[in-house]
Amino acid sequence: MRFACTIAVLSASLACPSPAAVADGLRAGAAMVKITPPPGTPMAGYYHARGAQDVHDDLFARALVLERDGAKAAIVSLDVITTTPVLVTEVRRLVQDDPGIPGDCVLVAATHTHTGPVITGRGQRDEAIGGPAGPAEAYNAALPGRIAEAVRLAHAALAPAACSAAAGREESIAFNRRYHMKDGSIGWNPGKLNPNIVRPAGPIDPEVQAVWFETGKKPAAVCVNYAVHLDNVGGQSVSADLPYTLSRCLADVQGAGLVTLFQNGCCGDVNHIDVGWGAPQKGHENAARMGILLAAEVLRSLPQAKPAGDGPIRGCREIVRLPLPEVDDAMRERAQAVKARLKDGTEPKPKFMEQVEAFKALDVLAREGKPVEAEVQVIALGPDVAWVALPGEIFVELGLSIKHASPFRHTLAVELANGSVGYVPTKRAYAEGNYEVVSARVGEGSGEMLVAAAQRMLRALYAR
Known part of the structure; x- marks a missing residue:
């Protein structure tokens, strides 16, 4: 849109x-x-x-x-x-x-x-x-x-x-x-x-x-x-x-x-x-x-x-609907347990990566399957600066x-800029894993979707 x-x-x-x-x-x-x-x-x-x-x-x-x-x-x-x-x-x-x-x-x-x-x-x-x-x-x-x-x-x-x-x-x-x-x-x-x-x-x-x-x-x-x-x-x-x-x-x-x-x-x-x-x-x-x-x-x-x-001076923006990452039942249960431990102050506290996964899972589940709406905007000044x-x-x-x-x-x-969907890794990084991927609230391929939208908008504004 x-x-x-x-x-x-x-x-x-x-x-x-x-x-x-x-x-x-x-x-x-x-x-x-x-x-x-x-x-x-x-x-x-x-x-x-x-x-x-x-x-x-x-x-x-x-x-x-x-x-x-x-x-x-x-x-x-x-x-x-x-x-x-x-x-x-x-x-x-x-x-x-x-x-x-x-x-x-x-x-x-x-x-x-x-x-x-x-x-x-x-x-x-x-x-x-x-x-x-x-x-x-x-x-x-x-x-x-x-x-x-x-x-x-x-x-x-x-x-x-x-x-x-x-x-x-x-x-x-x-x-x-x-x-x-x-x-x-x-x-x-x-x-x-x-x-x-x-x-x-x-x-x-x-x-x-x-x-x-x-x-x-x-x-x-x-x-x-x-x-x-x-x-x-x-x-x-x-x-x-x-x-x-x-x-x-x-x-x-x-x-x-x-x-x-x-x-x-x-x-x-x-x-x-x-x-x-x-x-x-x-x-x-x-x-x-x-x-x-x-x-x-x-x-x-x-x-x-x-x-x-x-x-x-010209500009446009586009809403890109990004897929959600998968959250299975086991991840849901772990996330709820981590949140409860943090709320109660139970020691020892959950490990760092346990917290990262938990809060990502809870944010994704809260969307109830609805895609993430991400705004891409381009503002251009003449033929040289965007x-x-x-x-x-x-x-x-x-x-x-x-x-x-x-x-x-x-x-x-x-x-x-204009909001944040959290970390947006490359497709390759999703297969590699670790912190940014564990934290990402958007699914594989989301970054490439944002790139495609930005490139399309840049070409359109340059031509006008």
Whole structure:
């Protein structure tokens, strides 16, 4: 089922029209609004409850609004672990009302920091271990309004703009976390200097996409697209992880007014752990190291940035219905037992993989056989730049397939956007097993279905 960016009849360009047309030429505006949770708010990312104790660095909703020939779109980056359809639907409703940007032309993506608040409505795991419900519900109730405020401020900042884009490479801070082991199995995070590791079971995506927007001869915003899990910090201090240092470094060089939108690429099976390096890679220090290296590559590639070609803003989205994985009676019984033990506090607690399987099974059973609805969205700017929004933790090879087949010069594959269906492995990975496959709430072939939809939409928008 395909949706356009407006309920009105689409023009030939699939543009996203707004109520009031303005003069020709690209305009852009950017803004950021603080979304730091208060102390005591449950934190997301792990299979145990944590509450925020203090703040290392603030979290933000960063918004970029684009306008050309009356067509508008908004792109939002959130320093949170994920997005949900409920959250995104409410944000779209609010920005449709004010400043009048069609809700279907709004892309909302999470950076996937593991030191931010729980985003409610994600499933059985958060219901069981998410921590006190009151603070989480209060935070989540206020979040759509804060995001909409960022969009309104960005819209108010609209000014004539020039867009340019560059692509660099950074191979030292991202690693596939699945490995072929000597016993023939696939290991997941098998540990540093593990002698049983043979080789990685998949690639990384080393490309660093940087799309710059300049207003008044000053950089106003940059979208940085790179694929790596943001799980450096841990603990109970709120932090944006890598994007904190990335944003600070770029602002130090390009001006304090620069708004950096970090947009995570397809990194469902990619993290920051170099198993061949024995040193610890955890904490704010490692997040800062990664942020500095990524900022350096963004700046290194800047002289090679080429102006983006003129053309309309256009977009579309499609709902892809994904199959469910099989859950048999034995898995159902194990899942119910695990949930009961966690609820009662029975010791010893269920093992990690037992919890992973249990909460996956309970979420799948709750659907009562109904397919998972996953939104794929594409927003394009002229003939050179396109954003592909994917709703989940997408394996890197799927993102690479989208980018390699795209007719656009710069295609930013953005995961955890407009909702999340959880992990989305490749077909091959389903046969290999381990954590991401055990956790996946969608069945084999789902990732390839998302890729096909994205490729089809990219071709359609490029032709218009």
